[in-house]
Amino acid sequence: MSLAIGAALLAASAANAAQVEVLHYWTSGGEAKSAQVLKQMLEQKGHTWVDFAVAGGAGANAMTALKTRVISGNPPAAAQIKGPAIQEWGDEGVLLSIDDVAKRENWDKLLPPEIASIMKYKGEYVGAPVNVHRVNWLWINADALKKVNAQPPSTWDDFFKVADALQKAGITPVAIGGQSWQQAEMFETVALGVGGAEFYRKAFVQLDQATLKGPTMVKALETFRKIKPYTDKGQTGRDWNMATGMVISGKAGMQFMGDWAKGEFSVANKVPGKDYLCVPGPGSRNAYTFNVDSFVFFKVKTPGVEKGQKDLASLLLSPQFQEVFNLNKGSIPVRQGMDLSKFDACAQKSEADFKSAGAKGTLVPSWAHDMIDKPSVEGAFYDVIGKFWNDDSETAQEAANKLAVAAKTD
Incomplete structure (x- = not known):
């Protein structure tokens, strides 16, 4: 039974x-x-x-x-x-x-x-x-920063001073993989840091034509390109976690990447505050891209x-x-x-900043990570940013004009 x-x-x-x-x-x-x-x-x-x-x-x-x-x-x-x-x-x-x-x-x-x-x-x-x-993070190898006697950069001027010091010390200042989404993500954080949340929202959420081809966007593109000489020549086709690995090992000093990068540091048994630092991208302390x-x-x-x-x-x-x-x-x-x-x-900082940005109206969706624009527009933005990163002959204004055109992609 x-x-x-x-x-x-x-x-x-x-x-x-x-x-x-x-x-x-x-x-x-x-x-x-x-x-x-x-x-x-x-x-x-x-x-x-x-x-x-x-x-x-x-x-x-x-x-x-x-x-x-x-x-x-x-x-x-x-x-x-x-x-x-x-x-x-x-x-x-x-x-x-x-x-x-x-x-x-x-x-x-x-x-x-x-x-x-x-x-x-x-x-x-x-x-x-x-x-x-949170997408607008900058990850930093703590030992590399100590080696050049520098503080985590909070402004773009500070960032380029730290990058210069790392380069002189024989450390690749910025790790990146040469994939279109990684370039787009880095540019997104640069644009937020240069222009602020209101500019970001007008440009990438509302797709406002004047903002997309205006002077603040041009400045953001110029700042983005200024980072390129601080990256290495082996970036083509490199996956994001390989770039994170460069920061973990100390081969590179910094990486712009969302906080999934922290999972890589954790798997490598690295401790925040001791082995690595997480700081908002320069200029974007009061905003949060999710x-x-x-x-x-x-x-x-x-x-x-x-x-x-x-x-x-x-x-x-x-x-x-x-x-x-x-x-x-x-x-x-x-x-x-x-x-x-x-x-x-x-x-814990991410959680506090998420709540603070929500209260201030500076919480914005990440366009580089499929959160706001339809795939055709996002793909067109990827193409414009990737071409600008790889083609030094294109001016920032030309790229800004192309972003405005890309926003109209069906």
């Missing part, structure tokens, strides 16, 4: 379990560790995680793979997608609403309004955010998968996952009101 009951329970549990295929691009050290945590938590719920990891291109390769799958009528159960792309997939009618999960768990109160609105399609949640990344990782869920034909999708959505916002994931990833929890005592000084 007990064997029959046991068999019945096993059958019921198998019926409730789902194979949940998850497309993501968390493939570097700190990120891969975070994906593993999510997999384990989903499997504790009785479901099977089917990994669909696509490396490279800051998610561009993953989006190409996703399009192929959706067009063929075989989408994954969940995919890492963010910003305006969520609305575009919503327009295609292929997304599963998770509004019942969000209402039950009170997401409207748990999430900052600037982020909650991005996760909804026509008023219903279709996406679950997992974190808040980038949010999130997952959306696709309508799939396989019966029973919806239960697994909704369990995954619930897990993503759970306090346990929010803590473990963000400790690994270098970001801060998107769930508000959490205890951050286990988080390091960089994360």
